[in-house]
Amino acid sequence: MKFAVRPQIHGYETFAQFAEAHRVTNRDLIFTQRILHESFMQGSPAQTLFYDDFCGGEPTDVAVDAMLVAVHKLGFERLIAIGGGSILDCAKMLALDSEDNVAGLFKAGVQPGRKVGLMLVPTTCGTGCEVTCVSVLDFPGIGSKMGKGFDAGFADHAVLIDEMLSKIPYYVFATSSADALVHALEIYLAPTANAYTDMFCMAAARAILQGYRRIVEHGRDVIQQDAKSYLAASNMAGIALANVLAGGVHAIAMHFGSAHHVPHGEATRLFLPAVFKVYFEKEPAGKIADIARLIEEALGLPAGRENPFDALDRLLAEVVPTKQLSQYGMAEGDIRVYADKVIETQQRLLVNNYVPLSASDIAGIYSRLM
Ligand SMILES: [Fe+2]
Numbered sequence: 240m241k242f243a244v245r246p247q248i249h250g251y252e253t254f255a256q257f258a259e260a261h262r263v264t265n266r267d268l269i270f271t272q273r274i275l276h277e278s279f280m281q282g283s284p285a286q287t288l289f290y291d292d293f294c295g296g297e298p299t300d301v302a303v304d305a306m307l308v309a310v311h312k313l314g315f316e317r318l319i320a321i322g323g324g325s326i327l328d329c330a331k332m333l334a335l336d337s338e339d340n341v342a343g344l345f346k347a348g349v350q351p352g353r354k355v356g357l358m359l360v361p362t363t364c365g366t367g368c369e370v371t372c373v374s375v376l377d378f379p380g381i382g383s384k385m386g387k388g389f390d391a392g393f394a395d396h397a398v399l400i401d402e403m404l405s406k407i408p409y410y411v412f413a414t415s416s417a418d419a420l421v422h423a424l425e426i427y428l429a430p431t432a433n434a435y436t437d438m439f440c441m442a443a444a445r446a447i448l449q450g451y452r453r454i455v456e457h458g459r460d461v462i463q464q465d466a467k468s469y470l471a472a473s474n475m476a477g478i479a480l481a482n483v484l485a486g487g488v489h490a491i492a493m494h495f496g497s498a499h500h501v502p503h504g505e506a507t508r509l510f511l512p513a514v515f516k517v518y519f520e521k522e523p524a525g526k527i528a529d530i531a532r533l534i535e536e537a538l539g540l541p542a543g544r545e546n547p548f549d550a551l552d553r554l555l556a557e558v559v560p561t562k563q564l565s566q567y568g569m570a571e572g573d574i575r576v577y578a579d580k581v582i583e584t585q586q587r588l589l590v591n592n593y594v595p596l597s598a599s600d601i602a603g604i605y606s607r608l609m
Contacts, residue, residue, distance in 0.1 A: 242435040242482050245393040246359070246370055248474065250467075252401045254279045261358070261396070268315035268355075270330050271322050275362060278406055279321075286315055290326050297384075297502065298325050299377045300341040306333055307340060317356035321403070323415065324366030324503065327359045328374040331392035341376065345387050353391040362403040364469035365415025365504050367422060367477015369397035377497055383584050384493045384503075393481075399474060404466040412462060412469075413559040414504030419473035420447045421507040425486045426479045428518065428526055428593035436479040441533065443479070446472040448537035451558045487592045488514045490585035491601060494577060499567040509561045512552035513604045518593045519548055527593060564608045571609065578602040 251257040263269075267285040269276070276287060288309060294302040310333045320330030332344060336354035343349065359369035372392035377384045404412070423444040426436055446468050453461045462469070488510045496506035518527055534540070534547040538554065555561075569577070578601040582589070589596065 240433045242433060244370070244478055245372070245481060246395060246397040248370070248397050248399070250399045250401075250470075254283075254400055254402065257360070257398055257400055258283060261398075263319065266316045268310075268313060268318050270318060270320045270326060270333065272326070275321060275403075279402065285319065286313065288313070290322060290329065294325070296325075296500070297377055297496075298329050299379055300345075301379075303329055303332060303376060304340045311338070315355060317358060319358045319360065321360040321362060323361070323363040323411070324368045324375075327361065327366070327368045328376070330357065330359060331372065331374050331389055331394075335389060335391055344389075345376075345385070350390050357394040358396045358398060359394040360398045360400060360403065361470070361473070363407060363411055363415035364404060364466075364473040365418040367419060367473050367475075367480055369394065369399075370474060370477040371481040373480075375493075375503070379497075381584075382497060383580070384497045385584075386493075386587075397474070399470045401466050401470065404470065405463065409459060409462075411504075414502060414508060416447055416450070416469055416473065416504075417508035417511070417555065417559045418504035419469075419476040420444060421488050421511050422476035422480050422485055423447070423472075424511070424515070424530055425488055425591070426476070426483045427530060429483050429486055429591040430593075431483050431591060432479075432526075433483075436483050439475040439479040441529075443472040443476040444530070444533060445537055448534065448554070451554055452538055455554065455557050484588055484591050486588055487596050487601075490588040491581055491604065493585060493588070494581050495564075495567075495569075498573075498577070499569065501567060505559075505561060508555060508559050509564075509608070510604065512548055512555060513608055514596075515551070516546070516548045517596070517600055517604060519546065521594045525593070564605060569605070569609070574602050574605045574609075577605060 263285050265284045269285040270288045272291050273289050293305050318334045320327050334353050334355050334357040335351045337351035361369045373386045373388045375386040423440040427440040450465045491510045492506035531547040534551050535542055578598040582598050
Protein backbone atom coordinates (compact mmCIF):
# COMPACT_ATOMS: atom_id res chain seq x y z
CA MET A 240 0.00 0.00 0.00
CA LYS A 241 1.22 3.47 -0.83
CA PHE A 242 -0.52 6.83 -0.45
CA ALA A 243 0.77 10.33 -1.12
CA VAL A 244 -0.57 13.86 -1.36
CA ARG A 245 1.97 15.39 -3.74
CA PRO A 246 1.44 19.09 -4.39
CA GLN A 247 0.97 21.52 -1.55
CA ILE A 248 -2.68 22.59 -1.56
CA HIS A 249 -3.65 26.24 -1.06
CA GLY A 250 -7.03 27.96 -0.92
CA TYR A 251 -7.77 31.63 -1.70
CA GLU A 252 -10.93 33.57 -2.32
CA THR A 253 -9.62 35.64 -5.25
CA PHE A 254 -6.94 35.59 -7.95
CA ALA A 255 -5.54 38.84 -6.50
CA GLN A 256 -4.95 37.16 -3.12
CA PHE A 257 -3.22 34.24 -4.83
CA ALA A 258 -1.04 36.52 -7.02
CA GLU A 259 0.10 38.48 -3.98
CA ALA A 260 0.81 35.44 -1.80
CA HIS A 261 2.87 33.72 -4.53
CA ARG A 262 4.49 36.94 -5.86
CA VAL A 263 3.44 36.53 -9.50
CA THR A 264 5.77 38.52 -11.81
CA ASN A 265 6.77 38.78 -15.49
CA ARG A 266 9.07 35.80 -14.97
CA ASP A 267 5.91 33.67 -14.70
CA LEU A 268 3.95 32.31 -17.65
CA ILE A 269 0.18 32.07 -17.18
CA PHE A 270 -1.34 29.41 -19.45
CA THR A 271 -5.10 29.90 -19.60
CA GLN A 272 -8.08 30.83 -21.80
CA ARG A 273 -8.61 34.40 -23.02
CA ILE A 274 -12.03 34.66 -21.36
CA LEU A 275 -10.63 33.60 -17.97
CA HIS A 276 -7.75 36.06 -18.32
CA GLU A 277 -10.17 38.89 -19.11
CA SER A 278 -12.47 37.94 -16.22
CA PHE A 279 -9.98 37.40 -13.43
CA MET A 280 -6.37 38.25 -14.35
CA GLN A 281 -6.50 41.74 -15.90
CA GLY A 282 -3.44 43.73 -14.88
CA SER A 283 -1.32 40.69 -13.97
CA PRO A 284 2.36 41.24 -14.93
CA ALA A 285 2.82 37.57 -15.93
CA GLN A 286 3.46 36.55 -19.54
CA THR A 287 0.54 34.71 -21.17
CA LEU A 288 -0.03 31.76 -23.46
CA PHE A 289 -3.63 31.12 -24.49
CA TYR A 290 -4.98 27.60 -24.88
CA ASP A 291 -7.64 28.84 -27.31
CA ASP A 292 -4.94 29.82 -29.80
CA PHE A 293 -4.18 26.12 -30.25
CA CYS A 294 -7.34 24.23 -29.52
CA GLY A 295 -11.13 24.71 -29.42
CA GLY A 296 -12.25 21.72 -27.35
CA GLU A 297 -10.32 18.96 -25.62
CA PRO A 298 -6.61 18.70 -26.49
CA THR A 299 -5.33 16.53 -29.34
CA ASP A 300 -1.77 15.29 -29.83
CA VAL A 301 -1.46 17.70 -32.78
CA ALA A 302 -2.55 20.74 -30.71
CA VAL A 303 -0.15 19.87 -27.86
CA ASP A 304 2.73 19.51 -30.35
CA ALA A 305 2.05 23.12 -31.43
CA MET A 306 1.90 24.25 -27.76
CA LEU A 307 5.27 22.57 -27.08
CA VAL A 308 6.86 24.44 -30.01
CA ALA A 309 5.43 27.76 -28.74
CA VAL A 310 6.50 27.21 -25.13
CA HIS A 311 10.07 26.28 -26.07
CA LYS A 312 10.50 29.80 -27.53
CA LEU A 313 9.54 31.52 -24.25
CA GLY A 314 11.70 32.27 -21.21
CA PHE A 315 10.01 31.86 -17.80
CA GLU A 316 10.60 30.33 -14.37
CA ARG A 317 7.13 29.14 -13.34
CA LEU A 318 4.26 27.85 -15.41
CA ILE A 319 0.95 28.83 -13.81
CA ALA A 320 -1.89 26.96 -15.52
CA ILE A 321 -5.38 28.24 -14.79
CA GLY A 322 -8.27 26.36 -16.37
CA GLY A 323 -10.26 23.18 -16.70
CA GLY A 324 -8.81 19.69 -16.97
CA SER A 325 -7.68 20.14 -20.57
CA ILE A 326 -5.48 23.13 -19.74
CA LEU A 327 -4.00 21.59 -16.60
CA ASP A 328 -3.27 18.30 -18.40
CA CYS A 329 -1.44 20.13 -21.21
CA ALA A 330 0.50 22.23 -18.69
CA LYS A 331 1.98 19.11 -17.08
CA MET A 332 3.57 18.29 -20.44
CA LEU A 333 4.58 21.88 -21.24
CA ALA A 334 6.61 22.09 -18.01
CA LEU A 335 8.72 19.01 -18.83
CA ASP A 336 12.44 19.29 -19.56
CA SER A 337 12.35 17.69 -23.01
CA GLU A 338 12.53 18.59 -26.69
CA ASP A 339 10.30 15.61 -27.59
CA ASN A 340 6.89 15.93 -29.24
CA VAL A 341 3.79 14.16 -27.88
CA ALA A 342 4.58 10.89 -29.70
CA GLY A 343 8.02 10.89 -28.07
CA LEU A 344 6.72 11.84 -24.62
CA PHE A 345 4.00 9.15 -24.70
CA LYS A 346 6.50 6.37 -25.50
CA ALA A 347 6.68 3.75 -22.75
CA GLY A 348 9.40 4.47 -20.20
CA VAL A 349 9.95 8.12 -21.25
CA GLN A 350 9.98 10.20 -18.03
CA PRO A 351 11.71 13.57 -18.40
CA GLY A 352 12.28 15.81 -15.40
CA ARG A 353 10.72 19.25 -15.00
CA LYS A 354 12.21 22.40 -16.53
CA VAL A 355 10.24 25.06 -14.59
CA GLY A 356 8.05 25.44 -11.49
CA LEU A 357 4.46 24.29 -11.95
CA MET A 358 1.30 25.65 -10.31
CA LEU A 359 -2.13 24.29 -11.25
CA VAL A 360 -5.32 26.26 -10.59
CA PRO A 361 -8.60 24.52 -11.50
CA THR A 362 -11.51 26.59 -12.78
CA THR A 363 -13.97 23.70 -12.78
CA CYS A 364 -14.84 21.40 -9.90
CA GLY A 365 -14.31 17.99 -11.37
CA THR A 366 -11.20 16.50 -12.86
CA GLY A 367 -9.07 16.91 -9.74
CA CYS A 368 -6.16 16.89 -12.16
CA GLU A 369 -4.50 19.72 -10.23
CA VAL A 370 -3.30 16.97 -7.88
CA THR A 371 -2.58 14.18 -10.38
CA CYS A 372 0.38 13.64 -12.72
CA VAL A 373 -1.66 12.26 -15.62
CA SER A 374 -2.20 14.00 -18.97
CA VAL A 375 -5.12 12.76 -21.07
CA LEU A 376 -5.08 13.64 -24.77
CA ASP A 377 -7.19 12.73 -27.76
CA PHE A 378 -5.37 10.86 -30.52
CA PRO A 379 -7.74 11.20 -33.49
CA GLY A 380 -5.33 9.09 -35.57
CA ILE A 381 -6.08 6.00 -33.48
CA GLY A 382 -9.61 7.05 -32.50
CA SER A 383 -9.22 7.07 -28.73
CA LYS A 384 -8.22 9.20 -25.79
CA MET A 385 -5.20 8.01 -23.85
CA GLY A 386 -3.59 9.10 -20.64
CA LYS A 387 -0.02 8.96 -19.40
CA GLY A 388 1.31 9.67 -15.93
CA PHE A 389 4.49 11.77 -15.88
CA ASP A 390 6.43 11.56 -12.61
CA ALA A 391 7.32 15.24 -13.07
CA GLY A 392 3.67 16.08 -13.87
CA PHE A 393 2.84 16.58 -10.19
CA ALA A 394 2.66 20.32 -9.59
CA ASP A 395 4.56 22.11 -6.83
CA HIS A 396 1.33 23.82 -5.78
CA ALA A 397 -2.36 23.10 -6.42
CA VAL A 398 -4.37 26.24 -5.76
CA LEU A 399 -8.15 26.36 -5.21
CA ILE A 400 -9.56 29.86 -5.82
CA ASP A 401 -13.26 30.28 -4.98
CA GLU A 402 -13.91 33.10 -7.44
CA MET A 403 -12.88 30.87 -10.36
CA LEU A 404 -16.23 29.08 -9.93
CA SER A 405 -18.23 32.33 -9.93
CA LYS A 406 -18.73 32.45 -13.69
CA ILE A 407 -18.77 28.73 -14.46
CA PRO A 408 -21.48 27.83 -17.02
CA TYR A 409 -24.03 25.40 -15.56
CA TYR A 410 -23.18 22.66 -18.06
CA VAL A 411 -19.50 22.81 -17.11
CA PHE A 412 -20.32 22.78 -13.40
CA ALA A 413 -22.67 19.81 -13.81
CA THR A 414 -20.44 17.62 -15.96
CA SER A 415 -17.23 18.41 -14.08
CA SER A 416 -18.71 17.75 -10.64
CA ALA A 417 -20.26 14.54 -11.97
CA ASP A 418 -16.79 13.45 -13.13
CA ALA A 419 -15.49 14.03 -9.60
CA LEU A 420 -18.36 11.87 -8.31
CA VAL A 421 -17.36 9.14 -10.78
CA HIS A 422 -13.73 9.32 -9.58
CA ALA A 423 -14.80 8.99 -5.96
CA LEU A 424 -17.19 6.07 -6.57
CA GLU A 425 -14.97 4.16 -9.01
CA ILE A 426 -11.84 4.44 -6.91
CA TYR A 427 -13.71 3.43 -3.75
CA LEU A 428 -14.50 0.14 -5.51
CA ALA A 429 -11.07 -0.40 -7.09
CA PRO A 430 -9.23 -3.55 -5.97
CA THR A 431 -6.15 -1.38 -5.31
CA ALA A 432 -8.02 1.11 -3.08
CA ASN A 433 -6.84 1.50 0.52
CA ALA A 434 -8.08 3.01 3.79
CA TYR A 435 -6.74 6.45 2.81
CA THR A 436 -8.26 6.60 -0.67
CA ASP A 437 -11.51 5.25 0.85
CA MET A 438 -11.66 8.21 3.22
CA PHE A 439 -11.10 10.80 0.48
CA CYS A 440 -13.56 9.05 -1.88
CA MET A 441 -16.36 8.83 0.68
CA ALA A 442 -15.98 12.47 1.77
CA ALA A 443 -15.99 13.63 -1.86
CA ALA A 444 -18.97 11.49 -2.92
CA ARG A 445 -21.01 12.53 0.14
CA ALA A 446 -20.39 16.25 -0.48
CA ILE A 447 -21.33 16.04 -4.17
CA LEU A 448 -24.47 13.92 -3.58
CA GLN A 449 -25.62 16.29 -0.82
CA GLY A 450 -24.91 19.27 -3.07
CA TYR A 451 -26.93 17.72 -5.90
CA ARG A 452 -29.83 17.08 -3.53
CA ARG A 453 -29.72 20.75 -2.54
CA ILE A 454 -29.84 21.76 -6.23
CA VAL A 455 -32.94 19.59 -6.76
CA GLU A 456 -34.63 20.99 -3.64
CA HIS A 457 -33.60 24.66 -3.80
CA GLY A 458 -32.54 25.38 -7.40
CA ARG A 459 -29.24 26.26 -9.07
CA ASP A 460 -28.56 29.35 -6.94
CA VAL A 461 -27.16 27.14 -4.16
CA ILE A 462 -24.20 26.14 -6.34
CA GLN A 463 -22.31 29.37 -5.59
CA GLN A 464 -23.00 28.97 -1.86
CA ASP A 465 -21.50 25.47 -2.08
CA ALA A 466 -18.47 26.48 -4.24
CA LYS A 467 -15.86 25.72 -1.55
CA SER A 468 -17.43 22.33 -0.88
CA TYR A 469 -17.39 21.34 -4.59
CA LEU A 470 -13.79 22.55 -5.07
CA ALA A 471 -12.68 20.56 -2.02
CA ALA A 472 -14.67 17.47 -3.08
CA SER A 473 -13.22 17.38 -6.58
CA ASN A 474 -9.75 17.95 -5.12
CA MET A 475 -10.21 15.07 -2.64
CA ALA A 476 -11.41 12.77 -5.42
CA GLY A 477 -8.35 13.94 -7.38
CA ILE A 478 -6.06 12.98 -4.48
CA ALA A 479 -7.59 9.49 -4.57
CA LEU A 480 -7.10 9.45 -8.36
CA ALA A 481 -3.44 10.39 -7.99
CA ASN A 482 -2.98 7.22 -5.95
CA VAL A 483 -5.37 4.74 -7.57
CA LEU A 484 -6.60 4.72 -11.15
CA ALA A 485 -10.27 4.96 -12.14
CA GLY A 486 -11.99 1.92 -13.66
CA GLY A 487 -14.59 0.70 -16.13
CA VAL A 488 -16.76 3.83 -16.29
CA HIS A 489 -13.73 5.83 -17.39
CA ALA A 490 -12.59 3.06 -19.75
CA ILE A 491 -15.92 3.05 -21.60
CA ALA A 492 -16.24 6.85 -21.47
CA MET A 493 -12.74 7.48 -22.85
CA HIS A 494 -13.50 5.53 -26.00
CA PHE A 495 -17.05 6.89 -26.43
CA GLY A 496 -15.94 10.48 -25.77
CA SER A 497 -13.28 10.22 -28.45
CA ALA A 498 -15.55 8.52 -31.01
CA HIS A 499 -18.40 11.04 -30.61
CA HIS A 500 -16.57 14.17 -29.37
CA VAL A 501 -18.37 14.13 -26.02
CA PRO A 502 -16.58 16.10 -23.26
CA HIS A 503 -15.01 13.92 -20.57
CA GLY A 504 -17.38 14.75 -17.70
CA GLU A 505 -20.48 14.22 -19.77
CA ALA A 506 -19.14 10.89 -21.03
CA THR A 507 -18.23 9.54 -17.58
CA ARG A 508 -21.55 10.68 -16.08
CA LEU A 509 -23.34 9.00 -18.99
CA PHE A 510 -22.01 5.54 -18.15
CA LEU A 511 -21.88 5.77 -14.31
CA PRO A 512 -25.36 4.47 -13.38
CA ALA A 513 -25.39 1.69 -16.00
CA VAL A 514 -21.95 0.32 -15.02
CA PHE A 515 -22.76 0.49 -11.30
CA LYS A 516 -26.05 -1.33 -11.81
CA VAL A 517 -24.08 -4.19 -13.40
CA TYR A 518 -21.62 -4.17 -10.49
CA PHE A 519 -24.48 -4.14 -7.96
CA GLU A 520 -26.17 -7.03 -9.72
CA LYS A 521 -22.99 -9.11 -9.89
CA GLU A 522 -21.60 -8.50 -6.38
CA PRO A 523 -24.09 -6.63 -4.14
CA ALA A 524 -22.48 -7.61 -0.84
CA GLY A 525 -18.99 -6.17 -1.36
CA LYS A 526 -17.84 -2.57 -0.96
CA ILE A 527 -20.59 -1.39 -3.28
CA ALA A 528 -22.99 -1.91 -0.34
CA ASP A 529 -21.25 1.08 1.35
CA ILE A 530 -22.01 3.21 -1.70
CA ALA A 531 -25.61 2.00 -1.75
CA ARG A 532 -25.94 3.11 1.90
CA LEU A 533 -24.25 6.43 1.19
CA ILE A 534 -26.72 7.15 -1.63
CA GLU A 535 -29.68 6.27 0.63
CA GLU A 536 -28.33 8.51 3.39
CA ALA A 537 -27.40 11.48 1.21
CA LEU A 538 -30.70 11.39 -0.63
CA GLY A 539 -32.83 10.64 2.46
CA LEU A 540 -34.19 7.36 1.06
CA PRO A 541 -35.65 4.59 3.23
CA ALA A 542 -33.08 1.75 3.47
CA GLY A 543 -33.54 -1.14 1.04
CA ARG A 544 -36.82 0.00 -0.51
CA GLU A 545 -35.44 0.39 -4.04
CA ASN A 546 -32.21 -0.14 -5.95
CA PRO A 547 -30.13 2.89 -4.82
CA PHE A 548 -28.54 3.05 -8.27
CA ASP A 549 -31.98 3.72 -9.80
CA ALA A 550 -32.23 6.65 -7.37
CA LEU A 551 -28.74 7.81 -8.42
CA ASP A 552 -29.85 7.55 -12.05
CA ARG A 553 -32.88 9.80 -11.35
CA LEU A 554 -30.80 12.35 -9.42
CA LEU A 555 -28.24 12.57 -12.22
CA ALA A 556 -31.00 12.90 -14.83
CA GLU A 557 -32.22 16.01 -13.00
CA VAL A 558 -28.85 17.64 -12.28
CA VAL A 559 -26.67 16.45 -15.17
CA PRO A 560 -29.00 15.52 -18.04
CA THR A 561 -27.56 13.50 -20.93
CA LYS A 562 -28.94 11.90 -24.09
CA GLN A 563 -29.44 8.37 -25.40
CA LEU A 564 -26.30 7.00 -27.08
CA SER A 565 -28.11 6.97 -30.45
CA GLN A 566 -28.64 10.74 -30.13
CA TYR A 567 -24.87 11.17 -29.94
CA GLY A 568 -24.63 9.30 -33.27
CA MET A 569 -23.95 5.74 -32.06
CA ALA A 570 -25.58 3.00 -34.18
CA GLU A 571 -26.72 -0.50 -33.12
CA GLY A 572 -23.99 -1.90 -35.35
CA ASP A 573 -21.32 -0.06 -33.32
CA ILE A 574 -22.11 -1.86 -30.05
CA ARG A 575 -19.90 -4.92 -30.50
CA VAL A 576 -17.12 -2.96 -32.24
CA TYR A 577 -16.99 -0.39 -29.40
CA ALA A 578 -17.05 -3.08 -26.71
CA ASP A 579 -14.11 -4.87 -28.34
CA LYS A 580 -12.24 -1.58 -28.78
CA VAL A 581 -12.65 -0.75 -25.06
CA ILE A 582 -11.23 -4.15 -24.13
CA GLU A 583 -8.38 -3.64 -26.61
CA THR A 584 -7.32 -0.07 -25.70
CA GLN A 585 -8.32 0.51 -22.05
CA GLN A 586 -6.76 -2.35 -20.05
CA ARG A 587 -4.88 0.25 -17.96
CA LEU A 588 -8.27 1.19 -16.44
CA LEU A 589 -10.23 -2.06 -16.79
CA VAL A 590 -7.91 -3.88 -14.37
CA ASN A 591 -9.31 -1.56 -11.70
CA ASN A 592 -12.92 -2.73 -12.06
CA TYR A 593 -14.90 -3.77 -8.98
CA VAL A 594 -15.75 -7.03 -10.77
CA PRO A 595 -14.46 -7.96 -14.23
CA LEU A 596 -16.48 -6.60 -17.17
CA SER A 597 -16.44 -8.77 -20.30
CA ALA A 598 -16.99 -7.47 -23.84
CA SER A 599 -20.56 -8.85 -23.53
CA ASP A 600 -21.13 -6.92 -20.27
CA ILE A 601 -19.92 -3.74 -21.95
CA ALA A 602 -22.08 -4.41 -25.03
CA GLY A 603 -25.07 -4.86 -22.70
CA ILE A 604 -24.36 -1.48 -21.09
CA TYR A 605 -24.32 0.22 -24.51
CA SER A 606 -27.56 -1.55 -25.51
CA ARG A 607 -29.42 -0.36 -22.42
CA LEU A 608 -28.33 3.23 -23.07
CA MET A 609 -29.22 3.29 -26.81
FE1 LIG B 1 -12.54 11.63 -15.01
